[in-house]
Amino acid sequence: MEASSLVLGGTVWMYCRLYRTVDRFRKPEILEAAKAGGAFLRKFARVSCGSSGQWKCAFCLTRDGKAVKIQRTIFSECFYIMAMDELSRVIGDEDMQLEAEQMMEQLICWVRVDSSGLGRPQLPGDVPANSMAVPMMLLCLVQQLTEGRGPEVIQKYRELASWCVQKILQHIQREGTAILENVSVEGAELPGCQGRLLNPGHALEAGWFLLQFSVEQKDEELQRTAINKFMELPYQYGWDKEHGGLFYFLDVDGHCPTQLEWSMKLWWPHCEALIAFLMAYSQTKKPELLERFSKVYEYTFSHFPDVQRGEWFGYLTQGGKVALDFKGGPFKGFFHVPRCLYMCERILDDMLANKD
Amino acid sequence: MEASSLVLGGTVWMYCRLYRTVDRFRKPEILEAAKAGGAFLRKFARVSCGSSGQWKCAFCLTRDGKAVKIQRTIFSECFYIMAMDELSRVIGDEDMQLEAEQMMEQLICWVRVDSSGLGRPQLPGDVPANSMAVPMMLLCLVQQLTEGRGPEVIQKYRELASWCVQKILQHIQREGTAILENVSVEGAELPGCQGRLLNPGHALEAGWFLLQFSVEQKDEELQRTAINKFMELPYQYGWDKEHGGLFYFLDVDGHCPTQLEWSMKLWWPHCEALIAFLMAYSQTKKPELLERFSKVYEYTFSHFPDVQRGEWFGYLTQGGKVALDFKGGPFKGFFHVPRCLYMCERILDDMLANKD
Structure with a gap:
């Protein structure tokens, strides 16, 4: 309603x-x-x-x-x-x-x-933080607003794009071994469970945003960072070695996250992982990136699609059983699945066109 | 922190x-x-x-x-x-x-x-609703503020208590077969998944609040309603026949709730169920209410306590495995478990003192 x-x-x-x-x-x-x-x-x-x-x-x-x-x-x-x-x-x-x-x-x-x-009241204990979602969304919007537009529009958003990239890179923490979801505005680790939070799907999504941007900018260092930090790391710590699939949330110190749904397997982190690894492979041709893609692909397509009635389920238990059986809901619409399929098709088309 | x-x-x-x-x-x-x-x-x-x-x-x-x-x-x-x-x-x-x-x-x-x-902005689509938590909490506060106080304090809150009871009773819906968590301020069912939501643990908690109040008021009809509607119904639809334990959320039409954690077994609904059924049994001496208590007791004490290190776990999977292993968290403090043990001990002491 x-x-x-x-x-x-x-x-x-x-x-x-x-x-x-x-x-x-x-x-x-x-x-x-x-x-x-x-x-x-x-x-x-x-x-x-x-x-x-x-x-x-x-x-x-x-x-x-x-x-x-x-x-x-x-x-x-x-x-x-x-x-x-x-x-x-x-x-x-x-x-x-x-x-x-x-x-x-x-x-x-x-x-x-x-x-x-x-509209948030200014409270003395509410210290502003750098939450990954904010610079990610802004970078995504810059790419949306500037795509195919003239140099004056690109110029207008150039500084903002650099700011977004810098803010996203602040999330590389623990001496380069983890992408933390929330850091301070100065780019330091935050205390408590908020600071220790890992969101592998979100890091992977940031990864392909950065990778796309690095190609436009011909920035090879950023390309390497996008792949090695924002894709390889969340895959390493985010993949469930026992049951397969990407966890929704984790704690960088191995504690239990406070989110009740932390161990569930959601459709969208898998969508983002598919885009990320296929894009990374198409740019580097490194076989290990294609292997990552294949592994995510196998889990995704054997667990999320509803073979009998079409569409994907969105929410599985840690063990991979359907936990919520609706196809659309307050956070699952016509977005992550079609964007994933659209992006992957485009990447594959480009590879075929370039006879890779 | x-x-x-x-x-x-x-x-x-x-x-x-x-x-x-x-x-x-x-x-x-x-x-x-x-x-x-x-x-x-x-x-x-x-x-x-x-x-x-x-x-x-x-x-x-x-x-x-x-x-x-x-x-x-x-x-x-x-x-x-x-x-x-x-x-x-x-x-x-x-x-x-x-x-x-x-x-x-x-x-x-x-x-x-x-x-x-x-501090909520007044929005045209934000129609006020009667959410069970509000009259429940107010009734609980009335009982807290009036306990053992003089007649003028009791008088002061008498009308509020009646209002709370009436607002809680509005949640009996579907021709007396379900306790819906959210209804309109007029006491009608709300459209959509918000209106269909069942929260068995919350209904059971409301049940013992009402039962306690009915005894003070010597209101036998309210006593029957508290037991038959707010305890028996949520037990019937809220108990997991396959794995045991009370679901966190359900949909009255049998659809899947939109809450990701709907099928988890949380400690507090079990605490509320223990208080509810023991209180109901102590007042009525009906053996089926003692059976309910025993069944909840068996599930609770074989699943939630951490036998090795003390305290209770708070969050289990539907199958009854520990899903989050911390003992205290943003919503689990020193409240539901000790209140449950305290209330049950008091009820049992009273029964022993009355040589039941």
Whole structure:
């Protein structure tokens, strides 16, 4: 009965991207669905907040467009920008594109200048931290907004992209042996279980974001770091040697994480791992990276797809049994699976075209 | 490195209650620990919020007392009141007792008059709901604040107690066959998975709150409802027939809940079930209620205690294996286990004293 703007934004983005770049998906029904979703988001998701006059995006909306919840984070806004930018490319709507960039400006301001517009009370013990999700999402948005655009747009976001990369690299900790999910804004390890948290799927996703960026920048050192640190490390500590699959959360000191779902196998870390290792292999041709891809592929395709009814399950027990049997939910929409298949197909097509 | 005010408030309450009412725990070190915890809470947990001048309690504090997070709910305040009232009884501090009652007044105002002081933005799609936790906690607080006090205090909270009972009874749905965790403020079923949610442990806890209240009020109909609806029903649908133990969450229509941890076996629902069935048996002497108690007892004591190192584990897989191996965490403190043992011991002592 309610729509998540993350799920809806991701869906609109994916429909548009497929329509725009993959011939067999250039179908009117896909475009119409994307336009309808985009119109809903544009009309209802943006909410003017309090006295600041700033815009926030609702995290959750009723079927008829009433805001249910506004999170005090940036993620609803990120998916809003993704959706609006990609849709504007498909339908050639410059106003919409401008709107996406305006929201991006506000988002940059919240992250880098003044977070008070997010609505969190300023508390003395609430020390700002560098959570991996924030620079990752911003880097993803920079790549979205600059793709195929002229040099002035690329120039506009160049410094932000460098800042994102630097913030992501701060998560390499423990003398280069672990990617910690949360660090201080100065890039030091945080105390307690928050500081010790590992999120292998997230590190792998950051890995292919960095790898993609390193190619555009022709930055070989960043390429090596993306592969050796953000892919190889989380694979080493994140893979369940007993049952296979990637853990959702771990503790760098081997303690038990406090997240109840830490040992579950979720679909999206496996999606990110597939993209990461195939992209890394396509760039380096190192056979061990293809082996990693194959191992993740085998686990993924023998556990997540619902062979009888189609689609993927999202949530397995540590042992690999389906723990939650729905195909779509508050955090599982038309995003990670199709993005994974789309990215892998593109990488494989490129390899075939280059006769590798 | 951080303290939860729920866990700390619960711990202070429990220490004081044991010190005050159980001879073998009337020890100076228990009193000193409780006083130290109470002083910390009183000094640091209350935070003046925004322009309203209202007090909120921080949900999370640093070791040196800085507020990290303030939730937009009432639960930190509830545990603050519990702790302060019980501590004031032990040390005879009337100011502290007054403070607890003042916080209670504000809490009642948030729940029944104006919730804006909680700090949630008023959103058109955010329709107020009746979540079981709220009237349950308030009824628990009424019982705490009125216990052993004079008729004027009891009179003061009489209407609130009736309101709480009525709000809890609204959760009996589906023609009396299920206790739904969330209903509308008018007492109707809510649409979607939020409306279909079952939380068996919570219903059982509400059951013994109601049962206790029904005895004080000599209300036999409420007594029957507490047992037949709030204990028997959640036991019937909440018990895992395959592996034993109570599920954490279920869906009344048999769909899969969206909570990733739905099938896990948590310690606290079992604590609440033990209290509920032993209390129900002691009042009715119906052998089937003793059988329920025995079944829960057997599962609980063969799965949760750590035989080698003491204390209970908190989180098991559906199959009954330890899933998270820590003894204390963000939501597991010195509260549910000792309250369960304390309540059961009291009930058993009373039965022995009455030569049942």
